[in-house]
Amino acid sequence: METKFIVFQLGNEEYGIAVEQVKSIEKMQHITRVPRTEKYVRGVINLRGVVIPILDLRKQFGLxxxxxxxxTRIIIVIINDIEVGLIVDAANDVLDIYDDHIEPAPEVIEGIEADYISGVVKVEERLIVLVNLGKVLGLDDQE
Structure with missing residues (x-):
């Protein structure tokens, strides 16, 4: 089976999120700070009348x-009916990835918790880390 992934960048690394979890990709915009939140929660934005919490994936991943x-882009994702924006350095492209090409995640990738990674895939000379959004957002992934 084949799944489409949005590929985005954090530093020199490329990461992927399943297209079915992505609502939109937005340009960086003003983020309203929210006091007493986790350090990786940058605040909220008002996107077309909807208030969406924004997470900084660099901070979340310890980069x-x-x-x-x-x-810089904000990827708006929906998981378990919750909309969240993820700040990324760039959103590059969409790739079709066959499930049997996905390899298990190594224990540690540049300090990122192994739970945050659902696998890795090699596409030509590129290594793309597939993100487990359920774990990143602190939710149980119900795929």
Whole structure:
């Protein structure tokens, strides 16, 4: 079976999220801070009348902070009927990935918790880390 993945970048690494979990990809915009939240929660945005919490995946994954560029995007995902925005360095492309090409996740990838990763896939010379959104968002993934 084949699944489509949105490929995005954090630093030099590429990550993938199943297209079926992605609602939209937005340009970076003003984020309203919310006090007393986890450090990886950047705040909320008002997107077409809907207030959406925004997470910084760099902080969530324990990666070094980086200034936002023209390529920085917010990927709006829906999991368990919850909409959340994820700040990423860039959203690159959409790939069709066959399930039998997905390999188990290694224990550690650049300090990221193994639970956050559902697998890795090699596409030509690229290594793409597939993200388990349920774990990243602190929800049980009900795929």
């Amino acid at each position: 070094q902070e980086q200034t936002h560029t023209d390529h």
